[in-house]
Amino acid sequence: MIDALLLVSSALCLGGAAYALGARHLMRGVLGLAAFFIGAAGLFAGMGAWFLAAGQLFLFVGGVVALFVLAFSSAPTPVQREGTLAAACAAGALTLALLAFLPVSLPQGAPLPPAALAQALFGEYGLALEIALLLLFAGIVGAQYLLAEGRA
Amino acid sequence: MTLPVVLGVSLAVFALGIYGVLAKRDILRIAIGGTLMLSAVTLLLVALAQALPQQGMATVQAFVLVVWAVEAVEAIVAIALFLYLARKGITDIDELRELKW
Incomplete structure (x- = not known):
């Protein structure tokens, strides 16, 4: 059975991570990092680790990403020459395409x-x-x- | 089929993190690469812990929280270093050749 949470979370993880490193403007890269953290929270939630999923959202999306954004208000945002939005979207789409054809689901342990x-x-x-x-x-x-x- | 998927995602994110740390010349992107590596490891640990009893899962989740504290420290220090160097006009990490600037 296709697990929609697994599909979306995995795609967000891979696409967000690729975009975080490859985006031309680091401000957009930080948004990709936020997408990665949201995807990781989805994977944690799918595996039954609800506390870790909530912590991932509060601490990393709400804390670390906000710190990065605040840092850019005090200094010019770094820009690299080439962006890789296409690569990031491809990473996410490829993940979705692969997982859509596999009978996969997240491992579920005893709830803690x-x-x-x-x-x-x-x-x-x-x-x-x-x-x-x-x-x-x-x-x-x-x-x-x-x-x-x-x-x- | 369940564990290999999370294993594949963790491995890919870890590889992206290594690429970010080794190939990027911007301090914040290097920090993002380090963060990706740590997050990939925590994902894999929680996935592998599904086979453990409740006490083992509690141990792994406690360890993940400790790793998160270390990740937060890394982000804080990287951002502080970025702001300090930005004041001096240094943006490329290759320009850092001395211990004191």
């Missing part, structure tokens, strides 16, 4: 309640989470230092 994820994240892997958050804090402080005005 958010409480179990929270217990694993803040219990067993709390130290790994703390280290990752410390790394995030260090990155933010480093970025602030780099961009502080008045530095020589």
Whole structure:
């Protein structure tokens, strides 16, 4: 049975990723990146990882992509010589065409309640989470230092 | 047929990420390539975790969240570096030949 979510998500993933790297104007490339994240969220949702799908949308489409867009308001948007919109559309269309003829569906495991994820994240892997958050804090402080005005 | 599809998508996105990191000369596109690589790995991990019991799935999803924190750090540092270098008029990463600018 053809899984429409798999078709659309896979096409968005491949087409968005290709366009993100190949777009002539990086602003449009960031929109391709957003399309990739939406496709990845669709794949996560199709595999039953609803928390990860929501997180992908909130954190990456709503956070990382917004950061990129804000960065372009402070500096000229980079432009590369050749764009690859055609290649990106071809990647997405090819994915759709291939998957349309295959009897595929997404792998479905046992649904994971958010409480179990929270217990694993803040219990067993709390130290790994703390280290990752410390790394995030260090990155933010480093970025602030780099961009502080008045530095020589 | 289920896993090979996600495997193929992950592999293709990972290859695109490697291309972005190696072939592009713009800092933000390199960062996008790195982000694509990390996202491809998380997709594959979740797909492979479908065969695990609930505890294994919780482990994988917790690991994915930690990887996301690292991805966010990469994006933040890349954007800060891009803005800092843009102020100095440097846009091509090939111009960075010293540790201090």
